[in-house]
Amino acid sequence: MPFLTSPSGCIALFSMLLATGVSAQCGTVSNAAPYVFDAPEGIVERGGGPVIIPTLVHVHYNPTLFPITPDRIADAIDRCNTYMRAQNEDIGEVHPDFQGLIGDLGVELRLATIDANGQCTSGIVYHWHADPYEQYDVWSYGQNTASYLNIHVSPGINSWTIVPSPGFPVSGDPGDGIFYTTYDAQFRPELLAHEVGHWLGLYHTFGQTNTSAVECGDDWIADTPITKGSAVGSCDQSLSECTPGVIENVDNHMDYSLCGKMFTQGQAAHVGSIAMNPETARYPLHQPANLDATGVLLTPTCAMEHWAWHRSFPGCDSTRVEYYALASGRVPDSVRWVFPGGSPMSTTETLAQIHYTSSGLYTAQLTSCIDGSCTTIDYPVQVDVNQAGANGLPLITALPFREDFEDGFTLPQPHMHVLDDGTPTWQPYGQNGFASGNSLYVPAEALTENDTCDLVIGNFDFSQLTLPTFSVKVAATQYNMGSWHTLELRFRELCSTTFSTGAWAIWQLNEMNVPNSGSGFAPTADDQWVTLSAEFPVWTQSTRAELVLRLRRPSMPASFTPEGFWIDDVRLGDPEIATSVSAMESNGFSIAPNPADNMVIVRGTAGGTATLHAYDATGRSMLQMRITDTTEHLDVSTWPSGIYLLRITSAIGEQCVRLVVE
């Protein structure tokens, strides 16, 4: 399977963080004492050209973690450079109080054209990890950190780097570099500028902590006001909380705001003091001999090699395949895909979303061009499409769905039938029901072997429900444990192979709270009926779902009295009583706010560590992250509105939480 939702990806990803012993939101690592530099001059005042940092970007990907295409990386580096040089288009939108303080760091990243082995490179190196269970240390893939800024890229949420000072880290420390994570296919230049800011010696504007909006803090830069920092993902340019009358610098890249667009002159001076100090690990990188050795001053001439990668998302009537155009050696000037049998049939995007409506082997063609020279490769992909309505039942879109078995109800119905196994099974019961005279039942039968009675209900379009909830009234007796009845609610996704066909709810007779009404029971009064209900995990929000209500009756001793089992008032829809979805507690972890529109705070109280895996309603993995007993932030600002499933796995167990993103 090209797309796995196994949590193993978590292990691989977070072992990278564990390997370094550090994980922090947008994190930084520093020596204990901040390095406070008091020099009035930065690189800008030096009057020379920019300090050039030879850069290698390492993209790690595996069957569960997607790669970022080379054009997006090259573009993000260019845009990051405009941020560092104060040449970004939105620089004019900086708050008036800070317009006069805008600083030019005088630093630019430049993709290397010669790697540490002397080989030609585009500066973007792809590392394929075929085994999603492989635990690898990203830093072991880095190259000579005395010569290159190594940026490691992998889907996730905790980006971090080391804030340097003289003597720390030592030049060439293999753990030096930037770990950049993203949960989407973008490579965000704002986040890159933030991390490069750290890498060049800057702390958060709110101080040495990684948690904003809590305590007023100082970054030891004179022209950035004391601040608590912005709540993650917010943008309030009028923020003024720490010093009366002083507007705080939420436009600063080193805040957690969404509106980072500037560095200050004080920050530029500090970066200059770090970069130009021979005692720091940053100094050797921009020395002329290293610029020559890494080829950053040369016009790239390497041969371009390209290849394709994909992952599939089975839908209801079609399967979406995401194609990635990847390359090494050079970043292609342009690409063109042709997708025979797909829709659309062609595109010039490096990340293509193509739909197929029937199964088959499809061969895409990828053409990548550099300097007017193009090469084309074939890329065959086996696409599996699950046809809708595979059970032949019509689609029920009117929800909530109710069936009370009244008005001459018979089986089969278009939306309800039994799987006949030759023994007594579900059938109408005309002598009693809940608040009515009719219900459905499986008559008493002597059981010499296990019996299974299936009532098939469907198809349903769950996609219009917020929290698909099934309920049914039951009546039975616990006499002789009612032949040890078990009622199961099973679910089948008809449009996808992603989901399980297992039972979603299992009720043992002794858990149903039905009374022991003695032998030979048959319901005669409303108080003999109890309600069973089950909520479906959000990712069962398929547009074609089939339900099966299964009564299981194991074989029983001949001395036991056979008993019947009754159901009535089947209902499927959103819960009848609106439930408040504020903070939801699970496994000692809380998630709030919920619903959320830009930031979710995950707080762990159980101690130890856990992994959090988020899926969208189609089952697509949105991110995975390690959570500890500290506060973690989940940026959902770019997630489409909808419902997501958060799965938290810890030593205590696994818990699923529904998150609504507005």
Ligand SMILES: [Zn+2]
């Ligand atoms: Zn940071």
